Amino acid sequence: MIRTTIGAAALALAAALPMQQAAAQANPRNTLQILRALDSDNYDPPRSTARAASEVLYMMSDTLVSLDWDMATVRPGLAERWSVSEDGKTYTFHLRRDVTFCDGKPFTARDVVFTINRWLDPATRSPVRWRAGPVKEIRAVDDYTVEYELTAPYGELLYQLSLSFASIVDQATVERLGPNFGVQGFNGTGPYCWVSWTPRQDMVLQRHPRYNWGPPIYQNPAPQVDRVVWRLIPESQTRIAALQTGQGDITQYIPHIAVQQLRRMPNIRMSTQESYFWDYFIGFKVDKPVVSDPVIRRAINLGVNRPALVQATFFGAATPMRGYLNPNVSGYDSAASELVPQFNADEARRVLDAGGWVAGSDGVRVKDGQRATFVVYGSQGEANRQMLESMQADLRRIGIEMRIQLWDGTVVWGRLATQEFDAFIMSYPYVTASDAFSLYFASQNRPTPNRMNWVDATTDEALVQSRTAVDPAVRAEAIARAQRIIAENNVWLPLAHEQLWVASAQRVEGVRAHGIYGAALYKGLDIRLTR
Amino acid sequence: MSAATDTTDQPVAPPRPGLLSRLLRDPGAAISLVMVILLIGAAVFAPWLAPTDPYDNDLTKAMQPPGSEGLPLGADAQGRDLITRLLFGLRVSLSMGFAAVAIGGSIGAVLGFLAAFYQRWLDGPIMRLMDMLLSFPAILVGLAIAAIFGPGLVSVVIALSVATVPLMARIVRGSALVVMRLDFIEAARATGMTDGRLIFRHLAPNCLSAIFVFVTLRFGQVILLGSALSFLGLGAQPPIPELGAMASEGRNFLFFAPHIAVVPCAVIFLIVLAFNVLGDALRDALDPRLRF
Numbered sequence: 001m002i003r004t005t006i007g008a009a010a011l012a013l014a015a016a017l018p019m020q021q022a023a024a025q026a027n028p029r030n031t032l033q034i035l036r037a038l039d040s041d042n043y044d045p046p047r048s049t050a051r052a053a054s055e056v057l058y059m060m061s062d063t064l065v066s067l068d069w070d071m072a073t074v075r076p077g078l079a080e081r082w083s084v085s086e087d088g089k090t091y092t093f094h095l096r097r098d099v100t101f102c103d104g105k106p107f108t109a110r111d112v113v114f115t116i117n118r119w120l121d122p123a124t125r126s127p128v129r130w131r132a133g134p135v136k137e138i139r140a141v142d143d144y145t146v147e148y149e150l151t152a153p154y155g156e157l158l159y160q161l162s163l164s165f166a167s168i169v170d171q172a173t174v175e176r177l178g179p180n181f182g183v184q185g186f187n188g189t190g191p192y193c194w195v196s197w198t199p200r201q202d203m204v205l206q207r208h209p210r211y212n213w214g215p216p217i218y219q220n221p222a223p224q225v226d227r228v229v230w231r232l233i234p235e236s237q238t239r240i241a242a243l244q245t246g247q248g249d250i251t252q253y254i255p256h257i258a259v260q261q262l263r264r265m266p267n268i269r270m271s272t273q274e275s276y277f278w279d280y281f282i283g284f285k286v287d288k289p290v291v292s293d294p295v296i297r298r299a300i301n302l303g304v305n306r307p308a309l310v311q312a313t314f315f316g317a318a319t320p321m322r323g324y325l326n327p328n329v330s331g332y333d334s335a336a337s338e339l340v341p342q343f344n345a346d347e348a349r350r351v352l353d354a355g356g357w358v359a360g361s362d363g364v365r366v367k368d369g370q371r372a373t374f375v376v377y378g379s380q381g382e383a384n385r386q387m388l389e390s391m392q393a394d395l396r397r398i399g400i401e402m403r404i405q406l407w408d409g410t411v412v413w414g415r416l417a418t419q420e421f422d423a424f425i426m427s428y429p430y431v432t433a434s435d436a437f438s439l440y441f442a443s444q445n446r447p448t449p450n451r452m453n454w455v456d457a458t459t460d461e462a463l464v465q466s467r468t469a470v471d472p473a474v475r476a477e478a479i480a481r482a483q484r485i486i487a488e489n490n491v492w493l494p495l496a497h498e499q500l501w502v503a504s505a506q507r508v509e510g511v512r513a514h515g516i517y518g519a520a521l522y523k524g525l526d527i528r529l530t531r
Numbered sequence: 532m533s534a535a536t537d538t539t540d541q542p543v544a545p546p547r548p549g550l551l552s553r554l555l556r557d558p559g560a561a562i563s564l565v566m567v568i569l570l571i572g573a574a575v576f577a578p579w580l581a582p583t584d585p586y587d588n589d590l591t592k593a594m595q596p597p598g599s600e601g602l603p604l605g606a607d608a609q610g611r612d613l614i615t616r617l618l619f620g621l622r623v624s625l626s627m628g629f630a631a632v633a634i635g636g637s638i639g640a641v642l643g644f645l646a647a648f649y650q651r652w653l654d655g656p657i658m659r660l661m662d663m664l665l666s667f668p669a670i671l672v673g674l675a676i677a678a679i680f681g682p683g684l685v686s687v688v689i690a691l692s693v694a695t696v697p698l699m700a701r702i703v704r705g706s707a708l709v710v711m712r713l714d715f716i717e718a719a720r721a722t723g724m725t726d727g728r729l730i731f732r733h734l735a736p737n738c739l740s741a742i743f744v745f746v747t748l749r750f751g752q753v754i755l756l757g758s759a760l761s762f763l764g765l766g767a768q769p770p771i772p773e774l775g776a777m778a779s780e781g782r783n784f785l786f787f788a789p790h791i792a793v794v795p796c797a798v799i800f801l802i803v804l805a806f807n808v809l810g811d812a813l814r815d816a817l818d819p820r821l822r823f
Contacts, residue, residue: 236783237783237785237786255783257783257784257787258786258787261787305590308590308591309590311590312590312593312608312609312610380764382783385769385780386608386609388769389588389609389769389770390588390590390609392586392769392770393586393587393588393609393770396586396587403768404768404769404770405681405682405683405768406682406764406768406769407681407682408677408678408682408764408765411678
């Protein structure tokens with residue numbers, strides 16, 4: 001109670017201090033100031049996997065299909081309708097005829113063919129090329145019909161085509177800018193058009209005047225705001241203060257500890273999304289000493305008090321994970337979640353004793369001269385550190401030593417591609433169960449993203465079937481099988497489902513958190529400013 | 532030596548007060564000396580003084596404000612007693628400082644003596660090398676070393692040592708050059724003393740006061756730099772308590788639980804202040820021109 005009062009007072013103080021300054025530089029009319037924490041290195045759809053790129057790309061361009069708020073229903077986008085052949089290998093998209101690019105050029109089937117082929121082209125070096133599926137050929141049947149032919153059925157295709165990586169771009173602009181496409185300029189069919197980008201400062205977009213082909217999930221098919229500025233404020237406390245003082249309008253980058261406080265603030269609106277799939281987990285390298293022992297992995301799953309750890313880290317802004325996936329995601333198998341051990345420190349000790357791990361002189365267990373110790377890598381960040389420190393203390397109580405090594409954002413990805421660690425902490429967005437599991441547990445995805453080095457023919461077979469079977473029931477059964485194998489083997493320690501919260505200032509209306517690939521605002525079509 | 536030879540050897544002068552009493556004449560110095568002793572004592576006896584285990588968390592007590600039951604300074608984000616964390620953090624920070632000053636200082640002193648003693652051949656190369664090292668900011672050196680060896684206390688100690696070497700080399704060379712010009716060095720050389728003996732018996736002892744002052748002042752700076760590196764996440768890795776890392780952890784909760792960041796920062800402030808005041812006072816006390 002005291003803490004709450006102090007917190008509220010501190011927030012109020014922070015809000016009051018720069019008030020005069022804010023009044024002097026009040027936001028321009030009809031310019032939406034979006035605050036965020038990170039920038040991307042480029043805004044070329046197939047070349048960046050950063051959420052910071054996706055969130056802007058959704059506004060600058062469109063995809064063939066769009067995704068509804070439930071994260072499961074595929075809705076029309078640039079394609080007003082589509083059909084799938086009997087064998088599941090050919091998708092025919094019928095395109096809208098009223099669409100133009102930002103430069104006024106009409107949009108046709110040729111642009112779709114160019115975009116997808118560019119995504120697949122090895123020269124583009126897209127890190128997410130696999131998302132396009134096993135493509136045989138992309139054909140423009142006429143100006144407004146595209147055939148997407150696959151060598152094998154790919155049940156994920158429509159979901160993948162709704163992601164920002166499949167954003168349709170203009171061939172002439174791509175060729176004119178070459179490698180600087182998405183760096184010096186952009187040309188898409190989205191509700192907002194590229195004006196300027198100052199890396200690590202701001203990205204300015206202006207309204208696409210002809211745009212009225214927004215996805216049907218919005219009440220307005222056209223944008224309501226003249227200008228959008230994506231402004232970078234890396235320091236979280238400053239970002240929140242800027243929002244409260246009216247120097248910014250909206251942000252999804254809220255420090256976890258501030259979520260509950262902001263919900264109580266009268267001048268801030270908060271929006272959340274139930275179907276948001278962004279999870280934190282720890283993966284174990286199953287071929288490294290100590291963590292290769294299933295007993296150790298089971299004991300770790302039993303020994304970590306997930307609910308307490310998640311509460312202490314996220315302050316209610318995340319949910320402890322029961323299983324490996326969010327129960328709202330399509331393809332989720334509840335029986336697999338039942339197999340994931342829940343916190344029980346006594347049981348963890350029993351499992352270790354039975355497995356031959358006996359307490360050593362320093363409290364750390366030993367088996368055959370091997371100490372129960374392992375190294376976990378991760379990127380520096382408040383949530384990672386908090387969770388790992390709590391986990392470290394929990395594991396210490398059952399006689400397992402976990403050493404933490406957190407790396408700076410510039411080197412962490414290189415380090416995570418090596419074999420020098422035993423476990424790693426990570427968070428990731430996903431669209432479906434099959435999407436998430438194919439990414440992490442397919443043997444061909446070693447060394448990354450399958451950093452666990454999980455090689456299992458049965459898992460591989462189930463994953464292939466979950467993507468390629470024509471019968472949805474077979475696909476569902478296959479992905480359930482994969483989930484059970486992974487859960488039984490405790491390849492991960494699932495930690496937390498992060499919640500998506502969007503905070504907006506009083507003058508902003510029509511905000512609804514979406515969260516596709518982590519992007520809260522998606523196309524932002526209903527957002528309008530009252531003054 | 533007998534008292535008789537003493538009186539005949541030296542000019543008649545009033546008995547000089549000892550270093551300690553000269554030092555304690557300055558109230559600021561006296562306070563800082565007491566503070567330094569207390570801080571070092573707290574660090575050394577941390578395991579006996581600390582009320583709880585520094586690594587054992589209790590999430591139900593997370594972020595308890597100062598003055599809560601059983602937690603006079605409150606608890607950190609993991610629900611660990613801040614007093615315990617501070618005592619052990621002091622230990623880590625001070626040993627980090629001692630290690631860096633000892634390693635960097637020794638290397639720097641040796642290089643400084645060599646440069647001054649073999650002025651003709653070694654002075655140029657050694658001092659240009661030191662100039663090169665001086666041109667890198669310590670934080671940058673720390674970043675580079677952490678990128679190579681991985682973040683950790685060892686990396687911080689290496690970075691701080693590297694940053695201390697050129698400073699120490701310059702100080703030592705400067706005072707050694709002054710001493711080298713004095714007659715007794717010539718006299719010792721005339722007796723056929725070896726170079727090594729000359730350096731250790733005659734040169735080094737006469738530069739000690741400069742070294743002593745520098746080490747004290749540098750210690751405060753090194754603690755501050757080390758805390759800065761840890762604050763950036765390059766130093767102590769969890770769960771090791773280190774004052775800079777503790778401040779960094781608390782920074783995220785500044786609005787909600789300010790004590791987590793403020794308390795370690797206050798301790799860093801005290802350490803740096805105490806060592807700086809003490810170093811200043813030592814310089815005054817050791818300066819022959821200020822003696823009477």
